[in-house]
Amino acid sequence: MTAYIDIILVGLILSNFILLGSSRLGNCIRIAAWQGIMVGLLPMATAEAGFSFRIAALGSAVIVLKGFVFPKLLSRALRESDTSREVQPFIGYTASLIAGVLALSASFWLDGRLNLPIHSASAIVVPVSLSLMFTGLFLVVARRMAITQVIGYLVLENGIYALGLAIVRDLPFLVELGVLMDVFVAVFVMGIAIYRINREFDHIDSHRLAKLKG
């Protein structure tokens, strides 16, 4: 079982790298969808008591939402905004990739220092979820386009979800559904916001929104 978990976790790190190094927004949405599916598979792989209906339901809810519904919403927003790539991010792609590597090393170092009193399913699940959170935050800060920022938010949420799984190994069903609901609403609202921004200003460059002041 550990082998499957490790493959999923390494896949998560690789998807982080691709998100950091890719300029095509459509590609970013696809990778974020794959990341959502991998995160949805995680509880099925980490379940201590074995496979149960509850875990299957939770996992498939996550997969359907993060793997299909969110990407659909985002691609619609992308299609309507008439942009296909992030032209001038605040931090370039090569530098972002290096930052991602640094964040990964930092999360492994942090995990060694924290010494969390948990027996997680895999030796790397905590540092990987930390690096997901760092990458998500980085994407929110370093990119101009509203869509990439929403993707960063999703990556951040994936990290929190994976960390939760690592710490309690199976989450209370209702709590998790509640969180999923929140994320769903958030992405929905952001999708509408992107649509509105695009209609009002003919672009979704969040940096240029600062000019509204005064």
Add this chain to the structure above:
Amino acid sequence: MSAEGLLLLLSGFLLSPLLQGVINRTKAVFAGRKGSPLLQQYRDMAKLLRKGAVFSTTTTGIFRIAPSAVLVLVAAAYTLLAPSTVESGWGFPGDLILFVYCLGLARFLTVTAALDTGSSFEGMGASREVLYSALAEPALIIGLAVLARVSGEMSFSGVFHGLGDSEWLSAGTALAIVVVSFLIVMLAENSRIPFDDPNTHLELTMVHEVMVLDCSGPDFALITYGASLKLWLFASLMVNLAISPLGLSGYAQVAGFLGGMLFAGILVGTIESVTARLSLLKTPGLLTGAGALAVLAFILAARYLQ
């Protein structure tokens, strides 16, 4: 040296131009062409060796020494690597580093010889070569460091004899990532697509070919042979690592290695057929990606083997 080791060593020196033939044939099949004969590169080299050499009056001794010196250095690096999978006492601790340095010195000589001609095109090629290698070398060294970390040995023979089933079970993900990273480094170091198109003849876009524009006759034959040997060298590094979990030894190892090399040739041909050459500004990103993969593999290996 045992017969198997000798066979592995000689296979590279004799068959490396054939690997180019395999790649070209794969590309021809993809394009629906008949393609050049598998042994075309041998014929080209034989033709070049019969010709005379022309040296520009602006060049100095460096330009005349470089082709043979580069070939000798690549051959030395290959001699360190090739028999190590079947010879348990081959090499010495630290030959991983000497391997990288031999290739680095070979590149330095190629670049200085290109600058020595005083041609502006060759200067551009030299600058690109140095840019790519500055990014590819860390990926190679960190990848080798992962192998050293996992096997606990500092020589090629130690590494390849130390990598078995148990290492692949405990650190398999890290080793698989290193294989991918070595593949990207191989494509970059040998100026293959997506980094450079070996068939292009437009000076503005070439990397390796543009640096050797002024070489002619026997010198160019040495350079062509050296380039094939270098491709074989990087491919064999990747293949040796990829077949290490099979636990082969003796003649089975030799057969597995040659089969793996054939597969590597077809793989490179396929990659070249299905991907386009990246624009010059994007290639550093891909190479940084290879470095990022190598760092990830190192972190994972360090964590798994705690």
